[in-house]
Amino acid sequence: MSTNETNAQPGAGEQGKKLPSLNIISSKETKHRGFGQGAIDLSQLSSVIIDGDEAYLDMGALHAKSKVEKGIKFSTDKSAAENGRPCWIVWVAVDFKEEGKYYAGITSCEMLIDTEARKGWKVLADHVNRMDYALKRRVMVDNLGDAQKAVLKQLLIETDAQMWELSEPIVKEALG
Numbered sequence: 001m002s003t004n005e006t007n008a009q010p011g012a013g014e015q016g017k018k019l020p021s022l023n024i025i026s027s028k029e030t031k032h033r034g035f036g037q038g039a040i041d042l043s044q045l046s047s048v049i050i051d052g053d054e055a056y057l058d059m060g061a062l063h064a065k066s067k068v069e070k071g072i073k074f075s076t077d078k079s080a081a082e083n084g085r086p087c088w089i090v091w092v093a094v095d096f097k098e099e100g101k102y103y104a105g106i107t108s109c110e111m112l113i114d115t116e117a118r119k120g121w122k123v124l125a126d127h128v129n130r131m132d133y134a135l136k137r138r139v140m141v142d143n144l145g146d147a148q149k150a151v152l153k154q155l156l157i158e159t160d161a162q163m164w165e166l167s168e169p170i171v172k173e174a175l176g
Contacts, residue, residue: 044094044095044135045062045092045093045094045131045135046091047059047066047089047090048092049067049068049088049090050088050108050144050151051068051085053147055090055155057155057159061089064127068087069113072115072118072120073120074111074121074122074124076122076123078112078121080119081112081113081117081120083114083117084112084113084114084119084121085112085115086111086112087111087112088109088111089108089109089127090106090107091106091107091131091134092105092106092134092156093105094163095137097166100162101162103156103163103171104167104171105135105138106134106140106141107130107131107138107141108144108152109143110143111127139171141174141175149176150176152175156175
């Protein structure tokens with residue numbers, strides 16, 4: 001069943017009216033699906049969670065279901081999670097050049113998590129925009145402190161030292 005078939009409006013009969021949708025596709029599929037159809041390829045995007053002095057890959061963040069986000073009711077009102085600990089989602093886009101893969105775009109998004117109260121703060125629009133910026137090969141980690149940049153850099157190097165070496169100077173400078 002295609003994505004569009006699952007978006008048929010209820011009660012529209014057997015010929016259900018199709019709603020516009022955003023398709024997440026792999027680079028193997030290039031067919032445009034008509035008016036109102038968009039495509040975004042997330043196959044070269046990863047998400048890293050920075051929680052305290054720990055950084056780890058968590059692909060659940062792509063759907064707001066990372067380990068730290070599960071069971072948390074989020075608000076755009078920062079005071080709702082005033083006792084929360086700061087955590088960051090870092091979007092990391094990978095690209096290819098003749099020498100091999102490299103870290104191409106890196107952006108970070110702050111959130112507050114109060115695990116005990118099961119409350120949190122984040123601005124979803126900022127998370128989506130920064131994900132898009134990473135896919136567009138931008139580097140935006142100015143909201144990270146030196147400690148967070150250090151654990152992120154360490155994770156990226158440990159994950160693939162060759163990719164780190166091939167990364168553009170702007171990526172290396174941004175993470176120190």
